[in-house]
Amino acid sequence: MFHPGDELSAFEADMDGAGGVVSFSGYVRPNTKESNVIALELQAYSPLTENGIQAALDRAMKRWPLTGLRVRHRIGRILSGEAIVFVAAASKRRRAAFEAADFVMDYLKTEAVFWKKEITSDGANWIEPRREDYEDQKRWT
Amino acid sequence: MARILFFGRLSELIGFDERELDLPHHVRDTQSLREWLDSEFQTDGELLLSINRIAINAQITQENADLSNADEVAFLPPVGGG
Numbered sequence: 001m002f003h004p005g006d007e008l009s010a011f012e013a014d015m016d017g018a019g020g021v022v023s024f025s026g027y028v029r030p031n032t033k034e035s036n037v038i039a040l041e042l043q044a045y046s047p048l049t050e051n052g053i054q055a056a057l058d059r060a061m062k063r064w065p066l067t068g069l070r071v072r073h074r075i076g077r078i079l080s081g082e083a084i085v086f087v088a089a090a091s092k093r094r095r096a097a098f099e100a101a102d103f104v105m106d107y108l109k110t111e112a113v114f115w116k117k118e119i120t121s122d123g124a125n126w127i128e129p130r131r132e133d134y135e136d137q138k139r140w141t
Numbered sequence: 142m143a144r145i146l147f148f149g150r151l152s153e154l155i156g157f158d159e160r161e162l163d164l165p166h167h168v169r170d171t172q173s174l175r176e177w178l179d180s181e182f183q184t185d186g187e188l189l190l191s192i193n194r195i196a197i198n199a200q201i202t203q204e205n206a207d208l209s210n211a212d213e214v215a216f217l218p219p220v221g222g223g
Contacts, residue, residue: 026223042222043148045215048199073222085223105223114222115149126150129221 002074007086011070018067018090022097024105026085028078035120040084040127042075042114049113056107060089063103064096071104075114103140110137143208145178146215151193155182164210171195172205174214193218 004025012021028040057069068090078084085108089100108114109129116127142161152158168177174195179188187193195202196215208214 045146045148045196045199045217048196048201048215051199108223109221111220112222113217113220115218115220116222117149126218127221128219133221 002072002083002086004083004086007070007072008088011068011088011090014068015090016067017092018097019092020094020097021068021088021090022094022101023086023088024101025083026105027083028080030080032118032120035122037080038119038121039077039079041077041117041119042073042084043117044075045113052111052113053108056104056111060100060103064089064091064100065093066091066096066100069100069104071108073108073112073114106133106137106140109133143210144213146213148215149218149220151187151216151218154184154187164208169209170205170207171197171202171214174208188216 008023011023015021029037031037053071057071060066060069066089068088070088072086074084087101087104089097089104091097091100110133118125118127143164144159145162146159147155147157164174165177168174175188178184179186191204194217196217197206197208197212199213201217
């Protein structure tokens with residue numbers, strides 16, 4: 001089972017000289033405006049998915065003075081209310097950790113090679129990034 | 142034989158997520174592959190849309206990339222996780 005709290009504890013246990021840690025835990029929302037969400041189904045394409053995430057982490061490590069950076073992302077069927085993603089950044093500087101975690105989440109939302117299907121009480125829909133997600137992502141270019 | 146993969150909603154549109162196909166001689170780049178598959182599987186122009194990107198051997202390509210009859214070619218609709 002995937003527990004963001006355990007991920008955070010493990011990340012903090014091997015923190016190396018950081019002054020701060022920022023983490024983000026993402027969960028499957030229990031409902032949309034119209035219907036109840038039963039689950040998300042996440043597809044990936046190995047090794048493209050992993051390589052892309054690694055390249056994004058490398059970019060973040062270059063851009064900010066980080067002492068640690070971690071991503072965990074689930075695939076397959078993830079039930080409503082369960083955690084889907086965990087991101088943590090550690091740095092001597094608070095702002096670097098906030099920004100790096102934010103950058104990695106924007107990457108995951110708009111560029112990471114995943115396909116996401118939402119299974120609701122009214123049927124299933126493929127979910128693609130929203131315009132706001134792409135706008136958020138542009139802040140880093 | 143080329144190995145053709147479809148992900149996300151494209152696999153539902155086509156009706157399968159993976160198939161070995163013998164590419165005709167005139168299909169040796171991504172544009173001709175798009176046109177051939179779109180007419181072969183009657184996807185109504187969907188496979189021609191540049192929003193659906195193509196990866197060759199797990200590398201996302203810029204249009205119009207060369208390909209061979211031994212490549213793994215994946216059709217990737219817009220991505221996003223989190």
